[in-house]
Amino acid sequence: MTIKTKKLINAPDDIIPEFIDGLIGAYRDLLTVEGSTGRAVVARHGPRDGKVGIVIGGGSGHEPAFAGYVGRGLADAAAVGNVFASPSPQQILDAGRAADGGAGVVFLYGNYTGDVMNFTMAAEELAAEGTPVRHVAVTDDVASASYDRRAERRGVAGDFFVFKCAGAAADRGEPLDRVEALARLANDNCRSMGVALGACSLPQTGTPNFEIGPQDMEIGMGLHGEPGMRREPLATADTVTDELMAPIISELQLAEGDRVALLVNGLGATTQLELFVLFRRVRQILDAKKIEIHANWVGEYATSLEMAGASVTLLKLDETLTALLDHPCRTPALTVGNALAPVADAPRRTRHVHAPKAGTAIDRASLNASGQITPAIFRTMMGAVAETIRREKDRLSQLDGVIGDGDHGITMDIGWTAVTAILYEKPADMTISEICETIAHAFLTAVGASSGPLYADAFRSAGAAVSGRLNLDGPAMAAWIKGMNDGILARGGAKVGDKTMVDAWAPASVAAATAASMGLDEAAVLQAARDAARAGMEQTAQLESCRGRSAKLGVRSVGHVDPGAASASAMLAAMAEAVDWHQGDHRRG
Template sequence: MTPRSKKLINAPEAIIPEFIEGYVAAHAALLAVEGPTGRAIVARHGPRDGKVGIVIGGGSGHEPAFAGYVGRGLADAAAVGNVFASPSPAQILDAGRAADGGAGVLLLYGNYTGDVLNFTMAAEELGAEGTPVRQVAVTDDIASAPAERRAERRGVAGDFFVFKIAGAAADLGEPLPRVEALARRANDNCRSMGVALGPCSLPQTGTPNFRIGDTEMEIGMGIHGEPGMYRAPLASADAVTDDLMQKILAELSLSAGDRVAVLVNGLGATTQLELFLLFRRLRQILDGLGVTIHASWVGEYATALEMAGASITLLRLDDELARLLDHPCRSPALTVGVEAPPPTTRRTARRSIRREDTAAADAAALQAGGRITPALFVAMMRAVAAEIRQERNWLSQLDGVIGDGDHGVTMDIGWSAVLPELDRLEPEALIGAVSERIGQTFLAAVGASSGPLYAGAFRQAGRAVQDRLNLDGAALAAWITGISDGILARGGASPGDKTMIDAWLPAAEAASAAAAAGADEIGVLTAARDAAEAGMRRTAGIESRRGRSAKLGARSLGHIDPGAASAFVSLRAMARNLVRTAAAEPAAP
């Protein structure tokens, strides 16, 4: 039996609100919480009229990133996601509106599928409100893709330098295009490599999200526990530093007279003693090349809960980047130079905008034929929530092998948020409106990649049956096809990429074929369930081409995709509930 880790927490589902409450209280002179989601941490002396707003964000568990870099001269606001999961668009919108001083907003985040989806959706909404918005996804991690595919790389500790450069440029009054350009220049000149010695564990599961031998290390490990480039025997501090630096230097092409900024970053459970050994050897290497260290930081700046390991980040400097790096700032995690007095310019309060539910359809114009009534549909959705909760650990274990180990937790968070929304439904709520409500709730609660994907899925499914009161076999097939189409439209994955679409697309095709052959609701749903299970099992033989596991190549073979697994679990739960309900119905006279 796998031992559970010990953590000082209360209820796992309350960990982020309680963290925010404690963090802001501890830094009350610097920070405040704004917006209805309660997930936007804002600098008290940051946002102001006429200044470009800097918004950062990402999943929790990386402290002091991201809230630690909110302050004067740095970020104006951070959107705080769940553990290892992107903040939702609503949370990012709260941060963006708080940071908006009328000169536009720059969104900065790591290049992960969930962050890209959620920040892009938030940017679209901010833009629709009239706020100029630019985005930069940080791509500093050498291990996650080769140089010729650098745009696919993930953002790790290099966030630290990109945030610092952008924050300084905005504080100095640079316009939005210049702030964006400087952030991109910092990103282009930044490289990171990491090593992991031991796993971390999510608060909700308490189990290690990957396994590594007592005498092994993983080179290139990501900050969510994603597998790295390769596994090797544990080596000395100097040997590890040599390996990491060799890969960084091969890309930065430094020569005598160049200047760099250096970050030696602990991943959560690595001692200062070890980190300074790495810096010692790094300094020897750079001295040997005639490269000057302009500034350096050693400590925990972008962690992965309690993961054992470290990363090295180098930022190649020019005169302008060096000046911006030296510009004063003050935040809970970073203070540089002598802080300027608080700004005296006015800050105009920004308004929050709530999206309203879609208008109710005319019930008299709806098609009423079919066994699945709105009440039965809601019961089927409750069954999905219960089965996802039951399979949460299995789904997270699947994800831990090829991803960051949180898929089951994330799906459970989403469905747990849906349940009280189902309780609040109006008695006359139609299946289309229920689907829309589920999509909105999932998006607000989850973030990550699953939030936008399932939001799009349920919205599309709801539209596909908006003319229905009840669902018959054909309408149920249209609803399942809507789920698949919504995921395809938002996520961009294709069949064979080893994603949830490898279960949802065959499910939709099988449901449509069964409906065309005259199958009833049970026949359609059973066909969809069986096709999803077959698709899920096929993913074990597919190399991943999307998301965090894409860089694993052949190492992803033999492992079921967790998104495909949760698709099968959802359809299985719906089918079980429908069959059980049908069996309980009185026989026709």
């Protein structure tokens, strides 16, 4: 029997705007919202001319991170994504523009595929507008990769210390390069390790992301509800703390006389009673080694919805980091030093955002009209994809919950819902390449996560591949499918065998090209792509993940189908079915 969880929410799709509205209402003296997306939470007295802007962000569900650390002396703005999903480039741009005081902006976020892609795309656009941008991905989780691959590690509760130090550096008037360097120094000196005793559940699904026995625990869990690096029998608090602390102390090379800052962080459903028991043991370990705790925090600072568990984070201090840590700040979730009095609003410089370039008019008479897939049929195919993803979203999220964070079906449905909302408002005479550009924009604006930029680039690439076509025949259909694969490869960098959506799109591209070379029509080309994508998707169950959040699971990912490959297979199947239906209907007519 499927266990359903309970949450005090209204409609799941409204939870983020309602959360932001409540947060802003509770801290009207500290926070406001700027930008058209409604997802940029901005400090009322943070951004100012001549100061480096600090922008943080990531998915929701980690409260008080990220918006809770917006305020004077810390972050100037936070981009708020959907639950466990990166904010989109447009949402990040809103935050970046709000934080820009003319001295440049630093983006800070956890080292996750979706965050890296979306913040990078936003940084590229902000830089094109004339704002210098630096970005630092936090990599404090010792469990997620070996030391020699530490650049691949994910960011967990170490965000707390990196954000604090970078925000202080900017507030003290340090220049852009120096703020970036100090953020990297804090990241290099920060290590975390966590344990999970129970799974969390997404508001849209209401089911636990993974199953765990009553006498088990997950060591090295992720911050998005992912399973840990390994499962072990539940142990005592002291035993668990010893296991968490050992790799942290070893990697930081802590020795007698060193000083640290300490965070014992609850994941959402762990009591203060338990957290202070963990803190007690951490202090015993550090005292025995004569390592001084300069400052400590115990509580919920970077959560994972209602996950049961905790993490321990240490920041190894030197004089520079100590001064940054002690620098005053005032935010909803963190106040350090004397409370800062509000300051009068100062005039801000006017930012001049470049207007988007007008598209070049298309001469439809010059387009190749051979082939049965017209723009109208192509729209029908895209509508069929949207319907299929909506129908399959729970299954896709369940697949993702086993090896990831459980949101893939949800984020794909958000994207395709946005596509259908905008697509049918557009002119009926749009070409297929124009339809693809519309879909790309919808994904970028609505989705965030890794699916947003990947499918945005996929549809742009596919649209460009058939820009000279009015209709699609067999070879053009194959070119479109190849364009989808090429766009995903260019943005994500994955390859066949990494256990990603590429394992479905790449064989689909090869099969489509082969079918087209044999002179088969567009329907047969799509059928060949569909069958190859399904086989590729099924093969991912035998692979060990090398990309994305599931890569941290290693061999534990074997035996499970990749959700990105599953959604790719479902998309191609929906397209093929729509074309088959149209041809059958046409023959009947």
